[in-house]
Amino acid sequence: MEMIRQQAPQDDAKSNCVSLGKSCMKQWFLTAALFFTLVRASAQGTCAKITTTSGTTRMSKQYVRDGSYRVVGSIDSLADGNQRGYDAQFRVVGRYDCRADRTYDSQGRNVGNGNQLVGLIWQAAGK
Structure with missing residues (x-):
């Protein structure tokens, strides 16, 4: 076998x-x-650059308003995709670094992960 x-x-x-x-x-x-x-x-x-049809980059501005439609701040989207937040008196309250996905206050301290500029603007407005 x-x-x-x-x-x-x-x-x-x-x-x-x-x-x-x-x-x-x-x-x-x-x-x-x-x-x-x-x-x-x-x-x-996450770092979306704003481009025109000619291929150039540009900046944009968004306004943050309260319930009475008063401007409490604004957010500038920069050409590199990062954002900067301002209060109603156009003082910088913070910046958002899209590559690191972190938000920093006006002193450069880490506020947290993600875009928290609207929260910084409302905090500066005292609301």
């Missing part, structure tokens, strides 16, 4: 990578490169 050995099918990717050698390593590096590219692209996506 002859004994026949059957090799179990290898389903997991690790054992498959061991048998493939360099091509598996190349696949891993390509996957890692794609992942880091997507992470970087999503981080830069």
Whole structure:
């Protein structure tokens, strides 16, 4: 009687990578490169630059108003995507760094994550 050995099918990717050698390593590096590219692209996506049809960048201004439609402050969107907040007397109350996704007050202290300029404007207005 002859004994026949059957090799179990290898389903997991690790054992498959061991048998493939360099091509598996190349696949891993390509996957890692794609992942880091997507992470970087999503981080830069928050820094939306305002461009005109001619391709130049421009700034925009948004006004923050209270319930009586009085201006309590404004937010300037800068050409690089960052924003700066002003109170009603046009004093800087803070800035938002879109790359770091952080808001800083007028003294440069970290206020928190995300864009919190409207909160700084309302705080400066005393409301």
